[in-house]
Amino acid sequence: MTRVGLEPIIRAHPLFAGLDEAFCQLVCGCATNVRFRACDYLFHEGEAADRLFLLRQGRVALETPTPGQGAIVFRTLDAGELVGLSWLVPPYRWAYDARALEPVRAIAMDAVCLRRKCEQDHDLGFEVMKRVVPILIERLHGTQRQMLDVYGSPS
Amino acid sequence: MAARPDRAPPGDPLTPRVVRVLKRRRDAPRTVTLDIAADDATAFQPGQFNMLTAFGVGEVPISLSGDPADTNRRVHTIRAVGPVSSALARLAPGDALGLRGPFGSGWPMAAAHGHDVVLIAGGLGLAPLRPALYRLLAERQRYGTIALLYGTRSPDEILFRRELAAWQRRHDIRIGVTVDHAPSDWTGHVGVVTRLIPGLALDPANTLAFVCGPEVMMRFTIAALKEAGLGDAAIHLSLERNMKCAVGLCGHCQFGPVFVCRDGPVLCHDRLGGLLGLKEL
Ligand SMILES: Cc1cc2nc3c(=O)[nH]c(=O)nc-3n(C[C@H](O)[C@H](O)[C@H](O)COP(=O)(O)OP(=O)(O)OC[C@H]3O[C@@H](n4cnc5c(N)ncnc54)[C@H](O)[C@@H]3O)c2cc1C
Ligand code: FES
Numbered sequence: 001m002t003r004v005g006l007e008p009i010i011r012a013h014p015l016f017a018g019l020d021e022a023f024c025q026l027v028c029g030c031a032t033n034v035r036f037r038a039c040d041y042l043f044h045e046g047e048a049a050d051r052l053f054l055l056r057q058g059r060v061a062l063e064t065p066t067p068g069q070g071a072i073v074f075r076t077l078d079a080g081e082l083v084g085l086s087w088l089v090p091p092y093r094w095a096y097d098a099r100a101l102e103p104v105r106a107i108a109m110d111a112v113c114l115r116r117k118c119e120q121d122h123d124l125g126f127e128v129m130k131r132v133v134p135i136l137i138e139r140l141h142g143t144q145r146q147m148l149d150v151y152g153s154p155s
Numbered sequence: 156m157a158a159r160p161d162r163a164p165p166g167d168p169l170t171p172r173v174v175r176v177l178k179r180r181r182d183a184p185r186t187v188t189l190d191i192a193a194d195d196a197t198a199f200q201p202g203q204f205n206m207l208t209a210f211g212v213g214e215v216p217i218s219l220s221g222d223p224a225d226t227n228r229r230v231h232t233i234r235a236v237g238p239v240s241s242a243l244a245r246l247a248p249g250d251a252l253g254l255r256g257p258f259g260s261g262w263p264m265a266a267a268h269g270h271d272v273v274l275i276a277g278g279l280g281l282a283p284l285r286p287a288l289y290r291l292l293a294e295r296q297r298y299g300t301i302a303l304l305y306g307t308r309s310p311d312e313i314l315f316r317r318e319l320a321a322w323q324r325r326h327d328i329r330i331g332v333t334v335d336h337a338p339s340d341w342t343g344h345v346g347v348v349t350r351l352i353p354g355l356a357l358d359p360a361n362t363l364a365f366v367c368g369p370e371v372m373m374r375f376t377i378a379a380l381k382e383a384g385l386g387d388a389a390i391h392l393s394l395e396r397n398m399k400c401a402v403g404l405c406g407h408c409q410f411g412p413v414f415v416c417r418d419g420p421v422l423c424h425d426r427l428g429g430l431l432g433l434k435e436l
Contacts, residue, residue: 059342061339061345062345063339069338070338070339071338071339072336072337072338072339073336073337073338073339073341073345074336074345075345075346076343076344076345076346078344099339101342102342142346142347142350145347145371145372145375146335146336146346146347148371149308149335150277150278150368150369150371150372151277151278151279151306151307151308151312151335151368151369151372152308
């Protein structure tokens, strides 16, 4: 798919909905269309966080391998959500694995390209931050609540 | 307003009647569902509870979790957390226990006629909501859209699995199940239950929410429902407090201005003001 063809898809994604035309062009310049089969990994813990994914279709599990127990899934993400936040801040390394639970279609953004454009144009950078930070906060709050283990039985 | 019982429990409400277990099912780790032979045909309202006695151990409040239309049995889902609940959870078919009730207010089923209804359950909170769901489905045409969102700890703690699967296959109810964490073979949602609310695209002017679960979960759920546009008067909660008499005499269950046994356990959020978030009362 051409980058021109990607523009309406990126505009329709909640992360970039309503983005200014000029910014959208810049963002689209970093984007490619990708697909994963069920069980494919989008990325692994420890690898360079050089991409982010705007999910268009399918469910992705964020998981962490634990000794003796296999992987533990601590969050799933669905169409309309953003997979990957570690590309935002150094050392730009994934902190967990992301695995497709179903066939997945997504827009992959080259994180190096997006970071460079945000650095060059701080208005774009601020716009991207305003859109990503609420997601970060929502994930943080969700994780805090899960950690409270409110459904757990008293021991 | 939460619905009031149609009539007082039969006989002396302070004296347990002796009843027997008909059937016992294990629903989740440390959680069983007991079918108890009904000793009368008293109807109960979804959301009400009975006081159950494990003889020689003690008495605790336990919600009714079965179908109100089934007058032959009283169904209770019990998680073993301490001496009394553990003794009750160990009962086998034929064993005797004490029962008094039903007590308290129920979910506002009649007030929900003509409205969309969303049930939001956390953990064992699905048990007191199940009778409401039976009624909603039995009188499906009286209600708008119906949704059940259920959050629990992990896939092996999911209650009423077979029924949930059957409800998921129906086209006239939306079911969302999520867990806090899961092994890698789980393909459902993982995350907090409030994340499922935006996907329902609720019509805030026409929706009633029935919420039951641990208090922390209910607080977050109320915040998320309000963010979706629901007012306090549209949000109904089931509260838990320690109980003794269950008939409004002893004050054990007092929560601010309400006695949970008599005025609740189902209460409209507009009656509670900000009480739910307070550390101490
Ligand atoms: C209106 C109402 C309806 C209820 N419905 C049900 C039901 O359908 N099924 C059910 O299993 N329980 C239900 N409960 C809770 C149940 O009454 C308590 O679990 C029970 O009283 C515990 O008594 P116990 O002697 O077994 O344990 P206790 O010795 O009283 O408590 C043992 C441990 O469990 C903790 N604990 C006590 N109650 C709870 C609780 N509700 N949740 C988590 N931890 C708790 C205590 O803090 C303590 O650490 C309901 C309570 C109320 C007020
Ligand atoms: S338990 Fe006695 S007043 Fe509520």
